[in-house]
Amino acid sequence: MNRELIVRSSSQAVDFALLKDGKLTELHKEENSNDFSVGDIFLAKIRKPVTGLNAAFVNVGYEKDAFLHYHDLGPQLSSMLKFIKQVSTGKLKDYSLKNFPFETDIDKNGVITDVIKANQSLLVQIVKEPISTKGPRISSELSIAGRYLVMVPFSERVSVSQKIGSKEEKDRLKRLVKSIKPKGFGVIIRTVAEGQKVAELDKDLENLLAKWTAMCKKLYRAQTPSKVFVELNRASSILRDVFNDSFTGIHVDDATLYNEIKEYVAEIAPAKESIVKHYDSNVPIFEKFGIERQIKTSFGRTATMSKGAYLIIEHTEALHVVDVNSGNRSNKAKNQEDTALEVNLLAASEIARQLRLRDMGGIIVVDFIDMVKSQHRKKLFEHLRDEMKDDRAKHKILPPSKFGLIQITRQRVRPEMNIKTTEEDPNQTGKEVEAPIVLIDKITVDLEKLLKGPAKDNSITLNIHPFIAAYITKGFPSLRTKWFLEYKRWIKIQPRDAYTYLEYRFKNKDGKTIY
Structure with missing residues (x-):
């Protein structure tokens, strides 16, 4: 399995496309104007505690106040407030916490007005970016993520990622981290730490401590609200979270960003530094790697799959609904049950991809094709769970209900990726139609059905608008030539001059429309 990261830069934003064997699996956009990214830490001011919600609205500098629930304060809130007060006034200049006396943990079922007051300053971290009309969601339980470790100040706990299966490896990592962990800091051991030596873990921990120290220095006489810690840019954070030996290329079309990423890769994986390449060509980078086409065909209300199957994806205020359709497909399945299983397994893989690609969060309800056999429903459930193992967002999948529905909850920390795939109708009807690039894919799918279906036609003529006909036949190799080589x-x-731009029909040798 080969993975590639393609980075496109513009004056307004930077786009990141993650490819797995050439297929688009994740798409991220980092806007230059986004000052409230997940992981950023602010010195904020309590605007108003609300007893009824057991929460507080906090001024972090955004146009709408951030929301801070009591359960997001963290047990060591009292210690943190004491630390902030001493550091901001200059009384405490040792930021290591090794000699800092901790306060008693707050009651986990307490009332927010008992622990914080209006106009009080505290450190908060963005855990969910502003979405729609809501301000950011924040937490006072701080964490600073590194390549192998996540450092949690005002804690002593060491925990290991549940994705590390071996108990022996978990015990080894815990033992190593406890031997190097500074007093006053908890540590979460990430999945990628599996198999790493103590030197690598210690280096990562030293980097995290340096970031903590740099943040604390900003607290002295800092105004509220102000940003005191900036999370890595999106490219580096993606690499930090997903980079492994399967990466074969990182292509960047901006020289400055290229140097930044190359430097970061050299730090976390020196042996892989050579895979970072600066893309310099007149052909846009997303077109070169086939990403634009995949974006057009993957976003929108309908997502097509192989052999004519497709998904209908609808969004409402409360949830997302996905409907699985077999389409007008031909296959070699013996019966309807086998056909349903085949389509459902295909759909499960595509749904897992779509959730990551669109970054859909909240409640997702999937209406799969009904299956009678319980073993088939179990197989579908296990397949969907396996397909979503690579999803970095927290999620939970419920088994199929009696109605054949599968419910998924998925963590939402950023606005959903929403890309317009329709274009103005070239026939000047005032309406919008699917992008022409999608039309070519549809024609290819329909052609495959005709050529590989049970009722194969020996002679097929494609009737189509002259502009599209020219696109299909011109150049070498032309699209028609590619069809010939494949089929x-x-x-x-x-x-056909009388056809509209997006109209087409397949006819047999007798001139009869067959599709």
Whole structure:
């Protein structure tokens, strides 16, 4: 399995596309104007505690106040407030916490007005970016993420990622981290730490401590609200979270960003530094790697799959609904049950991809094709769970209900990726139509059905608008030539002036429309 990260830079934003064997699996956008990214830490001011919500609204500098629930304060809130007060006034200049006396933990079922007051300053971290009309969601339980470790100040706990299966490896990592962990800091051992030596873990921990020290220095006489810690840029954070030996290329079209990423990769994986390449060509980088086409075909209300199957994805205020359709497909399955299983397994893989690609969060309800056999429903559930193992967002999948529905909850920390895939109708109807690039994919899918279906036609003519006909036949190798090489059949193209731009029909040798 080969993975590539493609980075496109513009004056307004930076786009990141993660490819797995050439297929688009994740798409991220980092806008230059976004000052409230997940992981950023602010010295904020309590605006108003609300007893009824057991929460407080906090001024972090955003146009809307951030929301801080009591359960997000963290047990060591009293210690943190004491630390902030001493550091901001200059009384405490040792930021290591080794000699800092901790206060008693707050009651986990307490009332917010008992522990914080209006106009009080405290450190908060963005855990969910502003979405729609809501301000950011924040937490006072701080954490600073590194490559292998996550450091948690005002704690002594050491925990290991549940994704590390071996108990022996978990015990080894815990033992190593406890031997190097500074007093006053807890540590979460990440999945990528599996198999790493103590030197690598210690280096990562030293980097995290340096970041903590730099943040604390900003607290002295800092105004509220102000940002005191900036999370890595999106490219570096993606690499930090997903980078492994399967990466074969990182392509960047901006020289400055290229140098930043190359420097970061050299730090976390020196042996892989050579895979970072500066892309310099007149062809846009997303077109070169086929990403634009995949974006057009993957976003929108309908997401197509192989052999004619497709998904309908609807969004409401409360949840997302996905409907699985077999389409007008032909297959070699013996019966309807086997067909349903085949389509459902295909759909499960595509749904897992779509959730990551669109960064859909909240409640997702999937209406799979009904299956009678319980073993088939179990197989589908296990397959969907396996497909979502690579999803970095926290999620939970419930088994199929009696109605064949599968419910998924998925963590939402950023606005959903929403890309417009329709374009203005070239026939000047005032409406919008699917992008022409999607049309070519549809024609190819329909052609495959005709050539590989049970009722194969020996002679097929594609009737289509002259502009599209020219696109299919011109150049070398032309699209028609590619069809010939794949299907071993020559398709006759018949331009039709009377057709609209996106209209097409397949006809047999008798001139009868067959699709």
